[in-house]
Amino acid sequence: MVTPELSQNKSHYSPMAKASVRNKTSSWFSDGFLYLGGALLAFLLVWSVWSYAVPNNFDPKMNTKSAATTRNQQCVQEKPEVNLRYDPPEQTFYDDQELSYSIEKPIRNWDEKRKEWLKHHPSFAPGARDRVVLVTGSQPKPCKNPMGDHLLLRFFKNKVDYCRIHGYDIFYNNVLLHPKMKSYWAKLPVVKAAMLAHPEAEWIWWVDSDAMFTDMEYKLPLRRYDYKNHNLVVHGWEKLIYQRKSWTALNAGVFLIRNCQWSMDFMEKWGSMGPMGPDYAKWGQIQRSVFKDKLFPESDDQTGLIYMLYQDKNLMDKIYLEGEYYFEGYWVDIVPTYDNITEKYTELEKEDGKLRRRHAEKVSEQYGVFREPHLKEAGSGKGSWRRPFITHFTGCQPCSGDHNQMYQGETCWNGMVKALNFADNQVLRKYGFVHPDLLDSNTVTETPFDYPDEGPW
């Protein structure tokens, strides 16, 4: 129970001393009381009130001596925003025997249930509206492609990097949660389970394992989706659904879905077109009869989603087709632009010292804000020199290696390596290094002070 770090603290402080040091962390405070066994519950109640009452910022009135002592004893001032050790005994949906995480059993009154949980866990209330959990995953077995698992690891690392920089949680799933919901349908059971596991999050963000962040600075414009209460965001174009009737009118490999009852109902309907539904075979035929460019016979999640929008245009009130930036973008269009983009961004940094100032990774978002005015001219999406937000290696199949015959294998593999290093360079910068050659994953060079002000880069 007691971690070495905490027991070390314990030898320096008695519980009362802890209580008197108001700027100490909650975990120290709690640790002392944990020894009082029976008083645990009472303590938790007091603690939750206490952690609220304590102001968030460092107290400037604290005298210099005690401030110095604090610094010596603990170099990190831990101030958890949320209380991870508080789950009161009041009943919530988690105590309901009937409630199932399975995609087969619908959830009712989810909005009320979620609200009730949040009411009992008030430390999660601030910021709840912008809380995002990124969900991704891959198959339970090793990849057939000998370097498949290595690539998936790097794709995952990329997502972890993005989430760390922006303060999002991430969940990687590698089991099939419903035996019939395989391949592209596997994400729906995971997204549903993630909603139940994360009542504190407003959004679940599904990102396919073969998609990666190639703009580490860009932050989801969540307000845009709140403005008219949209509940589902996908990259797509209305015209391609209703006029062109194409199965690539949108891409279901990346989507943002609000953690609410509407989404539960929507996924129930969407999932019923999949292999767990009674009319799976029929759905495949229907999809192909409307969306003629769909080549394979089985019903798939993407065409299913397009079909739902096609049948009921009112759904557009709830589903936001994002086409303004690369919420997800096709790698074939994007990969050839990385070199020019790198050059443009380097120029910007040469011109504006503020952009190239060294900084802690934690404050990276601020530098994204600083850069924004310089990107006004860049445009976004196709033909733009703004870094593409997400590059999606559709058809490359890194895990199985069975890439679409349209592409030569080398194109896929080199494209992925280039994209991974392009993204990694944005992360490594904060650690003082850079890959000079995007196709060479092994080599990094140290970035000199004030990089890239001097020298040919």
Ligand SMILES: *[C@@H]1O[C@H](CO)[C@@H](O)[C@H](O)[C@H]1NC(C)=O
């Ligand atoms: C990169 O920039 C050069 C010079 O401006 C241009 O000729 C070239 O077409 C650009 N490449 C791409 C892929 O956009």
